[in-house]
Amino acid sequence: MGNRVMLGSSFLFIIFFIFNLAFLEAQVAPPIYVFGDSLVDVGNNNYLLLSIEKAILPHYGIDFPTKKPNGRFSNGKNAADLIAEKLGVPTSPPYLSLISLVKNNKNSSFLDGVSFASGGAGIFDGKNDLQSIPFTKQVDYYSQVHEQMTQQIGAPSLQKRLSKSIFAVVIGSNDIFGYFNSKDLQNKSTPQQYADSMVTSLKVQLQRVYNYGARKFVIVGVSAIGCCPALRLKNETECAVEANLLSVKYNDGLKSMMKGWQLEKNDIRYSYFDTYAALQDLIQNPSSYGFAEVKGACCGLGKLNAQIPCLPISKICFNRQNHVFWDPFHPTEAAARIFVDRIFNGPAKYTSPINMKQLLPL
Structure with a gap:
């Protein structure tokens, strides 16, 4: 008994x-695999020896846990950190930091997520790729990572793992800045033609990522580019209308492309985030979110703190929580937190057809 x-x-x-x-x-x-620009770069550019596109000077990182510059173009954590925080996992490390470990014969794995994001990167390859890692090259790196992971755990196990992974893509802003900084580009194509070519080029690279196992995507549209301090400065403190119109054209094309692509590949699931609408909401209703300054940068010099970028000699605002913009181009951690909360939880006003939380395994 x-x-x-x-x-x-x-x-x-x-x-x-x-x-x-x-x-x-x-x-x-x-796992989270991150592609993009300075909005989500967590240190890749620090490993580009000839690049000047680095967030390595004070006052960057002043509100980060280490209180030191760390390659993030922010006063604290950026969107990549905050997405990882939502999931309760460490931030996906910079690809170039992991490659550095491999070269020094130290243990390193890409299976738990990697960030390929690079400050200054665009959908189109830049004239000087020594300054940043353009999107095409980021995908090249991912293809190499895929090969190494296949050798590590085998193709069937890897595909099962990647089908559940999140592939976050935050890119396009630098291409829009580039258009308005180049008379040659403006002469060659209309804003609509340029936006269409951005979308077409992006799809080519997304298809490559899909071919290497990606099935779940978080696609982030560009913000109201014309409302960043650097472009307000050129337009006497008001948002630059032309830049915002190009942002809208690109975002509309991006949303349409993603819908069509999902019809082509019925095993894709994605969440699109409308950064443009989210930023406009903060700008138009700042007090509702605890913001007092929506036009000027927290760190910089001159009018709107945007005539000279964030340098050690720059003025820095005392209260970083009430500024939408940290420097002439990038949001504060406080603003990024609001964006990421909406990326993760919605509502449908900002995310479609589902939010990031709904992408996760049940």
């Missing part, structure tokens, strides 16, 4: 253990 009780208890314990193991496995957050 005693043995039966013991056997029954052991059996129940095993069932309970297996159930909990399965539950915990189901709750494990998926």
Whole structure:
């Protein structure tokens, strides 16, 4: 009788253990693979020896846990950090930092997520790729990572893992800045033609990422570019209308392309985030979100703190929580937190057809 009780208890314990193991496995957050520009760069540019596109000077990182510059173009955490924070996982490390470990014969794995994002990167390849890692090259790096992961765990296991992973893409702003900084580009194409070519080029690279196993995408549209301090400065403190119109044209094309692509590839799931609408909401209703300054940068010099970029000699605002913009181009951590909360939770006003939370495994 005693043995039966013991056997029954052991059996129940095993069932309970297996159930909990399965539950915990189901709750494990998926790896995040990040592609993009300075809005999500977590240090890749620090490894580009000839690049001047680096956030390595004070006052960058002043509100980061280390209180030091760390390659993030922010006073604190950026969107990549905050997305990882939502999932309860470490920030995906910079690809070039992992390559550095491999070269020094130290253990390194790409299976838990990687960031390929690079400050200054665009959808189009730049004239000087020594300054940043353009989107095409970021995808090239991912193809190499895919090959190494395949060797590590085999193709079937890797595909199963990647099908649950999140692929975040935050890019396009620098291409729009580039258009308005180049008379040659403006002479060659209308804003609509340029926006269309951005979307076409982006799809080519997304298809490559898909071919290497990606199935779940977080696609972030560009913000109201004309409302950043640098462009307000050129337009006497008002938002630059032409830049905002190009942003809208690109975002409309991007949304249309993603809908069509999903019809072509019915195993794709994605969440599009309307950064433009989210930023406009902060600018038009600042007090509702605790902001007092929506035009000027927190760190910089001159009019709107945007005539000279954020340097050690720059003026820096005392309260970074009430500024939307940290420097002439980038949001503060406070603004980024609001954006990421909407990326993750919605509502439908900002995310379509679903939000990031709905992309996660059940």
